[in-house]
Amino acid sequence: MKRRTMEASLADHSPRLIRSIERRIFFKQGLSLGALAMLSGCNLTDDESVQTLLNGMSRWNDGVQGRLFSRTKLAPEFPESAITKPFPFNAFYGEDEITLVDGTDYRMEVGGMVRERKAWTLPELYALPQTSQVTRHICVEGWSAIGKWSGVRFSEFLSRIGADTTAKYVGFKCADDYYTSIDMPTALHPQTLLTFRYADEILPPKYGFPMKLRIPTKLGFKNPKHIMEMFVTNEYPGGYWEDQGYNWFSGS
């Protein structure tokens, strides 16, 4: 009934006015459709051209972060009283699925653009000059926690293996099938440590036994645990989360 009255009243008006009203209605509906598509979230993100644009912006942000990164700017360090207890466990699997690495026959493989491709045993690694830090671990999810890690400066380790520090990336492969990679300037940062201890104890499995690369200038997922192999390369190695859309540089 309502429709009929509307048609009847429309008939009294000039076609030009009706066209103009129709145009307005069409425009309004278009706007609300656009807003709806926008807010329905994942559909728009799944669109291929949108995803290409977003990936492109993420690469652009990698470059910007590389330029913002300072080799001398240090992450704030905290007193031991500030340490978060218990320090949260976090991985792409649950706490009951933690990978157990046998330390006795453990060897860390070193490859790529390095002078000495020798595998390292734990006693050899423990014998390297050790240093400690109490820093804030920041998760990509937003939460943060303060912890204490000890180990060898990664720059020291890289110089011992004769790494080509003009290469772009250092990649890591882990016992839990995790993998990631970092830029060379971050690898050489004085606070980037190859750590073997958490809170002065040998790293327990949940914190990455036998070793975790601790990088306080990057988000938590850029700090690989259970490292089995590392390599220096100029070919972008990607990463477990990075390949799914997390920003690669992810610097703090």
Add this chain to the structure above:
Amino acid sequence: MEAVQQTPAEWTKIHPLVVRVTHWINALAILVMVASGWRIYNAAPLFPFRIPSELTLGGWLGGALQWHFAAMWLLVLNGLAYLAWGIASGHFRRKFLPVTPRALLRDVREALRGRLAHEDLSVYNAAQRAAYLAIILCGIVLVLSGLAIWKPVQFQEIAALMGDYEGARFVHFAAMALLVFLVLIHILMVILVPRTFPTMITGRLRRTS
């Protein structure tokens, strides 16, 4: 003096082109930033509630982060252009100042009684001036606290002003909440005084004498 410029057919120019263009770019940027930000919030909520995922953008944390860190460029570049123009042209001084607490209180009271004067759309009342200035301030605080959260090491001086990384998260949330509140009031006012809406597109208003 764009406010009193008249065109032959009794049209008053209300909003200069720069204001209109930056307004709509900003509206889009804010929509994307808020919707994706809510998704990011849900990954580690600061408070004991989550945002309904239908209201969020990105589909998952990684997608939301991509939207957030893409749209931030739109927000910041557009915001800087608007601020630079607003200061250099004298637009802010002319349209937003002065705003006294007394006038603000009076206008808010009038507005709550539904009697706020809107005869001359080219002049902002005190409630509008305060609200628009607050929105600009929210934007600045959001960008600064956002930088502190994104780069708590490289921009640790900014983070330190807000109580380190964790403090910056609360500042970012609070500025977002105030901004969303002000935007909702803004949209409500446009619905109540609908003839203001086309002026932000065409820039002009026909004189009703």
